Amino acid sequence: MTREIFEAEHEDFRQTARTFFEKEVVPDHGQWEKDGIVPRDLWLKAGEAGLLCFDVDEAYGGPGVADFRYNVVLSEEQSRAGVSGPGFSVHSDIIVPYISSLATDEQKQRWLPGCVSGEIITAIAMTEPGAGSDLQGIRTTAIDKGDHYVVNGSKTFISNGINADLVIVVARTDPEAGHKGISLLVVERGMEGFERGRNLDKIGLHAQDTAELSFTDVMVPKENLLGKEGDGFISLMMNLPQERLIIAAQAAAVCDLMVELCLDYAKTREAFGRPIGKFQNTRFTIAEMATEARITRVFVDDCITKHNRGELDATGASMAKYWATELQNKLVNQAVQLHGGYGYMMEYPVARAYLDSRISTIYGGTTEIQKEIIGRSLGL
Numbered sequence: 001m002t003r004e005i006f007e008a009e010h011e012d013f014r015q016t017a018r019t020f021f022e023k024e025v026v027p028d029h030g031q032w033e034k035d036g037i038v039p040r041d042l043w044l045k046a047g048e049a050g051l052l053c054f055d056v057d058e059a060y061g062g063p064g065v066a067d068f069r070y071n072v073v074l075s076e077e078q079s080r081a082g083v084s085g086p087g088f089s090v091h092s093d094i095i096v097p098y099i100s101s102l103a104t105d106e107q108k109q110r111w112l113p114g115c116v117s118g119e120i121i122t123a124i125a126m127t128e129p130g131a132g133s134d135l136q137g138i139r140t141t142a143i144d145k146g147d148h149y150v151v152n153g154s155k156t157f158i159s160n161g162i163n164a165d166l167v168i169v170v171a172r173t174d175p176e177a178g179h180k181g182i183s184l185l186v187v188e189r190g191m192e193g194f195e196r197g198r199n200l201d202k203i204g205l206h207a208q209d210t211a212e213l214s215f216t217d218v219m220v221p222k223e224n225l226l227g228k229e230g231d232g233f234i235s236l237m238m239n240l241p242q243e244r245l246i247i248a249a250q251a252a253a254v255c256d257l258m259v260e261l262c263l264d265y266a267k268t269r270e271a272f273g274r275p276i277g278k279f280q281n282t283r284f285t286i287a288e289m290a291t292e293a294r295i296t297r298v299f300v301d302d303c304i305t306k307h308n309r310g311e312l313d314a315t316g317a318s319m320a321k322y323w324a325t326e327l328q329n330k331l332v333n334q335a336v337q338l339h340g341g342y343g344y345m346m347e348y349p350v351a352r353a354y355l356d357s358r359i360s361t362i363y364g365g366t367t368e369i370q371k372e373i374i375g376r377s378l379g380l
């Protein structure tokens with residue numbers, strides 16, 4: 001299917017991204033899945049190849065390309081290669097944009113060049129053991145002590161949690177002020193009282209480090225407050241649509257891949273003396289998969305175009321995330337079934353996609369939360 005949203009330069013970049021994943025990631029990904037983490041060195045290579053933080057201004061060491069289509073191409077190629085380990089998207093599409101949009105010039109000078117080069121790896125810590133969907137229920141506190149805050153609390157399920165050098169921590173600076181008492185603080189590697197817990201054992205995304213973090217009387221200088229005190233919740237609401245859109249784009253890419261893999265398999269695998277694609281059930285299944293993937297692709301591409309123009313609202317992003325990730329899970333399931341016993345074997349890409357996809361309807365806000373947002377926008 002021709003994708004009208006891309007121009008020649010995006011397709012050139014697609015080749016660069018594809019080559020990077022094929023050469024630098026695919027050969028070692030199996031080992032990194034066993035390790036539960038990708039090496040820091042990979043981040044430096046990605047930085048050198050110009051794959052991190054496209055939208056960071058040249059003044060801070062970035063390419064200054066504020067065109068979200070490049071972010072989409074990189075994520076699509078990573079999904080296509082079936083290598084879920086590197087947390088590049090979390091870093092470039094989700095976390096660094098908080099710094100780009102909220103940080104002071106001094107903070108940008110301090111942090112952004114390293115984010116672009118891959119020397120600084122980032123994470124965002126919203127979720128706590130007792131509060132995920134209900135962000136307003138967080139308990140981590142940051143108490144004002146004049147020139148610094150004292151941070152106490154614990155976070156869980158944090159992507160890039162082991163490798164991260166900078167963690168944007170969502171904390172309560174005013175326990176009495178509800179969502180207006182939430183702020184964003186940057187906690188840095190090595191700050192006393194900042195500890196990493198377990199690298200969590202997950203169903204999929206085995207090469208991604210997802211960790212528990214704990215903060216015990218961590219002294220965070222006021223210079224590390226991101227944005228205004230009390231504006232944290234609003235900042236999260238402003239940035240979550242882009243997070244949801246990139247998850248939708250990744251999901252749409254997996255849907256396309258499932259169609260492609262099933263089509264190949266249906267033409268070559270034989271049963272009862274004919275290719276399985278000759279059975280009406282297989283044809284109908286793949287016909288449905290291809291149709292649903294294409295509809296999703298058109299919708300998600302439209303959302304990407306709108307986002308690039310600054311016109312995608314929170315509802316649109318929620319619709320894209322809800323729809324694309326639910327379809328992704330439906331299609332990976334169908335793809336495994338269509339591959340029979342081989343679909344259950346890890347050496348087949350559909351098996352890995354099945355495991356890696358399960359999270360997509362959960363992180364970045366669950367499907368139920370997306371439906372709440374959509375429902376509210378309809379006046380319900």
Ligand SMILES: Cc1cc2nc3c(=O)[nH]c(=O)nc-3n(C[C@H](O)[C@H](O)[C@H](O)COP(=O)(O)OP(=O)(O)OC[C@H]3O[C@@H](n4cnc5c(N)ncnc54)[C@H](O)[C@@H]3O)c2cc1C
Nearest residue numbers: 124125126127131132133157158159362363364365366368
């Ligand atoms: C691999 C992975 C990576 C992650 N990365 C990060 C990260 O980098 N940073 C970070 O901060 N978090 C991260 N998360 C956390 C993730 O965003 C949360 O798990 C998610 O938002 C859901 O929160 P929860 O787990 O507390 O579930 P809960 O909020 O307890 O939800 C449990 C169930 O109740 C449903 N539910 C809750 N509220 C409602 C409602 N109002 N209406 C209807 N149903 C509802 C949910 O949809 C869900 O089905 C990650 C999680 C995983 C597993």
